[in-house]
Amino acid sequence: MSLSLGRNSSPIVTWIGVAVALVAIVGTQVLGWEWGSGRLVPTLIGIVAAGLAVAVVLSRRE
Secondary structure, three states: OOOOOOHHHHHHHHHHHHHHHHHHHHHHHOOOOOOOOOOHHHHHHHHHHHHHHHHHHHHHHO
16 A cells, blocks of 8 residues: 655645654643653654655655
């Protein structure tokens, strides 16, 4: 399965952004996650979010 990040993917990108924001809010407020705390889950979520952001930017440059 391929995830298209072209011009027609606005709703997909929006929902990914909403999901990341919700995970960040719940993680920081409920689970006590902090950036740079050395925990694996928050670090992996940050890496995945950054990778998706780079993919979106690169796909929109074309």
